[in-house]
Amino acid sequence: MRVLEASRVAATAIAANRLRSALTILGVVIGVMSVVLLVAVGTGARNEVTAGVEDLGSNLLIVAPGSFEFGQAPSASRFTLEDVERLDRALRGRAAVSGQIVSGETIRAEGVSATSSVLGVTAGYDQVLGRVVSRGEFLNASDVATGRRVVVLGASAADGLFVDVDPIGRSVAIGGLRYRVIGVTERLGAALGVDRDAQVYIPVTAAQRLFGTRRVDTIFVRPPSADVLDAVSAEIEFVLGERFEQDEFSILTQDEILGVAGDILDTLTLVLVAIAGISLLVGGIGVSNIMLVSVSERTREIGLRKALGARTRDITLQFLVEAVALCGVGGLLGIGLGVGLAEVATRFSPLPADVTSWSVALAFGTSLTVGVVFGVFPARRAGKLDPVVALRYE
Amino acid sequence: MRAPPPVVDVVDVTRSYRLGGDKDADGAVVHALRGVTFAVQPGEFVSIVGPSGSGKSTLLHLLGALDRPSTGTVAFSGRDVEGLSDAELAVLRNREIGFVFQQFQLLARTPAWQNVALPLVYRGVAVRERRRLATEALAAVGLSHRLGHRPAQLSGGEQQRVAVARALVTEPRLLLADEPTGNLDTVTGSEVMALLRQQGAERGVALVVITHDPEVAAAASRRIRIRDGCIHGEVAA
Numbered sequence: 093m094r095v096l097e098a099s100r101v102a103a104t105a106i107a108a109n110r111l112r113s114a115l116t117i118l119g120v121v122i123g124v125m126s127v128v129l130l131v132a133v134g135t136g137a138r139n140e141v142t143a144g145v146e147d148l149g150s151n152l153l154i155v156a157p158g159s160f161e162f163g164q165a166p167s168a169s170r171f172t173l174e175d176v177e178r179l180d181r182a183l184r185g186r187a188a189v190s191g192q193i194v195s196g197e198t199i200r201a202e203g204v205s206a207t208s209s210v211l212g213v214t215a216g217y218d219q220v221l222g223r224v225v226s227r228g229e230f231l232n233a234s235d236v237a238t239g240r241r242v243v244v245l246g247a248s249a250a251d252g253l254f255v256d257v258d259p260i261g262r263s264v265a266i267g268g269l270r271y272r273v274i275g276v277t278e279r280l281g282a283a284l285g286v287d288r289d290a291q292v293y294i295p296v297t298a299a300q301r302l303f304g305t306r307r308v309d310t311i312f313v314r315p316p317s318a319d320v321l322d323a324v325s326a327e328i329e330f331v332l333g334e335r336f337e338q339d340e341f342s343i344l345t346q347d348e349i350l351g352v353a354g355d356i357l358d359t360l361t362l363v364l365v366a367i368a369g370i371s372l373l374v375g376g377i378g379v380s381n382i383m384l385v386s387v388s389e390r391t392r393e394i395g396l397r398k399a400l401g402a403r404t405r406d407i408t409l410q411f412l413v414e415a416v417a418l419c420g421v422g423g424l425l426g427i428g429l430g431v432g433l434a435e436v437a438t439r440f441s442p443l444p445a446d447v448t449s450w451s452v453a454l455a456f457g458t459s460l461t462v463g464v465v466f467g468v469f470p471a472r473r474a475g476k477l478d479p480v481v482a483l484r485y486e
Numbered sequence: 487m488r489a490p491p492p493v494v495d496v497v498d499v500t501r502s503y504r505l506g507g508d509k510d511a512d513g514a515v516v517h518a519l520r521g522v523t524f525a526v527q528p529g530e531f532v533s534i535v536g537p538s539g540s541g542k543s544t545l546l547h548l549l550g551a552l553d554r555p556s557t558g559t560v561a562f563s564g565r566d567v568e569g570l571s572d573a574e575l576a577v578l579r580n581r582e583i584g585f586v587f588q589q590f591q592l593l594a595r596t597p598a599w600q601n602v603a604l605p606l607v608y609r610g611v612a613v614r615e616r617r618r619l620a621t622e623a624l625a626a627v628g629l630s631h632r633l634g635h636r637p638a639q640l641s642g643g644e645q646q647r648v649a650v651a652r653a654l655v656t657e658p659r660l661l662l663a664d665e666p667t668g669n670l671d672t673v674t675g676s677e678v679m680a681l682l683r684q685q686g687a688e689r690g691v692a693l694v695v696i697t698h699d700p701e702v703a704a705a706a707s708r709r710i711r712i713r714d715g716c717i718h719g720e721v722a723a
């Protein structure tokens with residue numbers, strides 16, 4: 093009996109038991125759906141991260157404390173403003189340098205309060221990180237040098253704190269101290285899950301007083317073009333090398349961040365797909381179980397077919413094709429559902445999903461494989477039935 | 487000129503098996519057949535009668551090439567089943583034997599013509615040709631108007647005639663009927679028997695009917711009575 097004949101018989105058998113067939117393949121449907129959906133979400137997250145990091149520009153160097161590797165806990169910073177100044181002097185004319193310190197603080201203004209990221213920054217931060225003020229002006233060198241209590245608000249922070257009034261010249265309270273608003277930045281949108289418009293900027297010196305520290309978290313260095321990254325990086329390493337050991341700081345480029353973020357996301361995706369794989373496995377066991385029921389239910393049919401000339405392998409093939417067809421249908425339904433849900437996720441959640449063709453192919457291939465693996469045992473059992481016994485079976 | 491070999495030649499056949507399966511060494515051994523010898527010639531009509539437990543069913547399985555003897559030989563058209571693989575036995579059943587069962591054994595939810603065409607599937611006949619042959623076979627049993635009907639839509643007599651058509655569609659040399667009238671009323675039963683005899687005679691197919699109905703048995707040209715696993719008498723009409 094050829095596969096075509098077997099498929100015809102399988103289609104009849106599946107159609108004859110529609111509800112049972114549907115319940116049987118549910119596990120496979122869910123498994124395949126999960127694989128497609130989770131890979132889509134993982135890919136979407138990766139795209140998001142990539143876009144966010146690329147937004148920084150290819151000519152930015154980020155100097156972070158400790159060694160920056162996947163699996164490594166972030167280290168406490170030992171950088172101070174002095175390090176920022178020394179880098180700035182060493183790189184004058186070749187790259188812009190700015191330091192940053194961050195803390196979440198509650199901000200109050202005229203009865204409204206909001207929690208937001210307060211960034212203590214050095215002058216020139218707006219140029220290094222690409223912040224543009226739409227009204228007023230950004231922090232200048234004198235603000236930083238004197239630790240003046242002035243603040244620049246992100247666009248949505250400004251909207252949240254001041255309704256229908258121009259915030260410029262008004263004051264906000266951060267950590268119980270008054271700060272005068274001197275500027276509002278243009279809208280930037282979110283990047284890497286951070287709403288950059290909700291941030292507020294104060295002089296790094298004021299921030300250090302406020303947070304009670306002498307440290308700087310991160311130093312940003314932007315040369316005019318990516319071509320000189322290596323030279324600038326070497327310079328940074330030389331300057332910081334006077335005060336720090338090799339493993340006490342790291343200099344990151346866009347590519348390196350993408351690499352590390354990619355590793356994290358790959359691991360996450362792998363774990364999720366493994367969980368989906370378990371669901372496929374359970375689905376396969378379900379298929380195996382129902383195929384066994386089907387074999388014993390159709391024992392007389394098997395006996396008859398054998399009496400009429402079916403060989404062991406004809407019967408085995410018939411049931412194997414049925415199991416594979418069941419799983420194949422389950423796979424297709426799962427792919428449909430997965431793609432559909434990915435679409436829904438993209439439209440209605442902040443989680444953009446991106447369905448990849450390889451995950452669809454993998455999921456479908458896996459579901460067929462599940463059919464073969466879990467169909468073989470029941471099919472062989474069917475094929476081996478003794479026609480004498482099978483024909484008499486009640 | 488040499489006579490053609492018997493359709494089936496049974497020589498000194500015994501068949502015993504263990505209760506509880508062959509692997510159960512503790513099971514009691516049942517000697518279902520204790521040395522049976524007879525032959526069925528082409529075109530002959532033989533009936534085999536006997537009470538239940540006499541070894542009738544065991545003999546049926548051997549005549550149907552569904553089983554092998556413990557000792558002795560069973561040969562179809564001169565081919566001994568000893569030494570044939572399971573797959574070769576399946577092919578032999580497909581080519582040489584047509585089965586008619588008491589329970590009809592039709593596939594539910596399957597149209598009559600497809601039931602008739604079923605043995606042709608295992609012969610690798612293309613679907614168009616299968617349909618043509620099945621249509622012919624159903625016409626021969628007077629069911630041209632029932633091609634697409636499912637078993638549930640047919641009367642018992644019609645179902646058994648579909649089964650007869652299925653047995654004949656492969657043009658076997660041996661038509662093996664196991665209590666073919668057992669599930670039918672008397673009138674329908676005689677009609678089916680008449681059909682079997684007529685078709686057997688027309689096609690020169692040997693007909694072996696296993697029955698405990700004396701009337702059915704009496705119609706045969708030769709009657710074999712079996713009891714306690716032995717042939718207990720043989721009568722020619």
